[in-house]
Amino acid sequence: MKWMEVGVSTSQEALELVSNFLMELGSQGVVLEELPFPDGEGSGSCIAKGYFPCEVPLAELVGQINAYLAMLEHHGVSVGSKAIQTRALQEEDWASSWKQYFKPVRVGRRLVIKPDWEPYEAGPHELVIHIDPGMAFGTGKHETTQLCLEFLEEEVYPGARVLDVGTGSGILAIAAAKLGASRVWGLDTDPVALRYARENVIKNAVQHEVSLQEGSLSGLDGVDSPLDLVVINIRPDVILSLLEPLRRYLKPEGILILSGVLQSELEPFIKALRTAQLTVKGQRSRGEWITLVCTWVFSGS
Incomplete structure (x- = not known):
C-alpha cells in the first residue's frame, strides 16, 4: 500500500x-x-x-x-x-x-516505554512496555499519551476492568494490564492499528488480560459486568459523542480518563461534561494539552 x-x-x-x-x-x-x-x-x-x-x-x-x-x-x-x-x-x-526518533522514555513513577530496537536494562520496580507502533498512534512520546499513562498508574488497581477507546498501538491497554488490571478491552476502528496492537500485546505477554476489538462501542463484546475505568485519548468532539453509550458500561463509581483536549478547548469541554452529569475530580496539563479524570454524578448518589 x-x-x-x-x-x-x-x-x-x-x-x-x-x-x-x-x-x-x-x-x-x-x-x-x-x-x-x-x-x-x-x-x-x-x-x-x-x-x-x-x-x-x-x-x-x-x-x-x-x-x-x-x-x-x-x-x-x-x-x-x-x-x-x-x-x-x-x-x-x-x-x-520515524524509528530514529523513538528512544526509551520513562513516564510516571514506574512505567518505561521501550521500542524493540533500543536496548534498556529495567530497574527493580520498573514496568517496561515494549512498543512498535508501526502506523498506529501511541509511542509514549506525545503529551496526551504520557498524561494518560500517569493517571492510569494512579487509578488502576489489581483486578480492575478497563476499556481503552481508540487503542491505537495498544500502549494504554498494555499499561493497564501491567499495572494489575485483570481484564482490559482495547477498541479501535482502524484495522492497521489493531494489527500492530495485537503484536504489541503478545510482545508484552498480556494476551490473557487484553482483548482487542475492531469497531465502535455499540459492537463491544465480552463486557459482562460494569467497568472500573475507561480511558479515551482522542479529540473532544469524539469524546463527547461517546459519553452517552459509555454510561451503560461504567459502574457508578467508575473512572473516566479523558485526554486529547487543548488548553483553548478546556472551558467549553468542561461545560459539556457537566451537562452530561460528569464531575471533574482531577486534571493535569503538559504543553498545550489537558487530561482530565472524571466520574459520573448518578441520581441518588
Whole structure:
C-alpha cells in the first residue's frame, strides 16, 4: 500500500496544533522534527509530518492545511515558514522512517516505554512496555499519551476492568494490564492499528488480560459486568459523542480518563461534561494539552 507523506514546516509554538490538525484530517500518524538554527542559537523551525492514504485528494488536503495555518496566524499564533512538502511512500518506508526518533522514555513513577530496537536494562520496580507502533498512534512520546499513562498508574488497581477507546498501538491497554488490571478491552476502528496492537500485546505477554476489538462501542463484546475505568485519548468532539453509550458500561463509581483536549478547548469541554452529569475530580496539563479524570454524578448518589 502506498502512503502520502505531508510535511508542514512550522514554529515550535504551532507544532502541537499543526500535528493535531493533521490527525483530524485523517493522518494515520505524525512524526515531529525540531530543527536547530544554522548558527546553533534558538529553537529553530519544526516539521510536522502526516501520513495519508494515497487516494486522499492532495490538492484539497494542502488547501485545508494552508487555511488552518492562515487561521492560526489570524489569531496571533506564529506559524513559521508554512512550507508544505509531499512525497509518496511504501508502507514499509513509512513504518521505518520515524524509528530514529523513538528512544526509551520513562513516564510516571514506574512505567518505561521501550521500542524493540533500543536496548534498556529495567530497574527493580520498573514496568517496561515494549512498543512498535508501526502506523498506529501511541509511542509514549506525545503529551496526551504520557498524561494518560500517569493517571492510569494512579487509578488502576489489581483486578480492575478497563476499556481503552481508540487503542491505537495498544500502549494504554498494555499499561493497564501491567499495572494489575485483570481484564482490559482495547477498541479501535482502524484495522492497521489493531494489527500492530495485537503484536504489541503478545510482545508484552498480556494476551490473557487484553482483548482487542475492531469497531465502535455499540459492537463491544465480552463486557459482562460494569467497568472500573475507561480511558479515551482522542479529540473532544469524539469524546463527547461517546459519553452517552459509555454510561451503560461504567459502574457508578467508575473512572473516566479523558485526554486529547487543548488548553483553548478546556472551558467549553468542561461545560459539556457537566451537562452530561460528569464531575471533574482531577486534571493535569503538559504543553498545550489537558487530561482530565472524571466520574459520573448518578441520581441518588
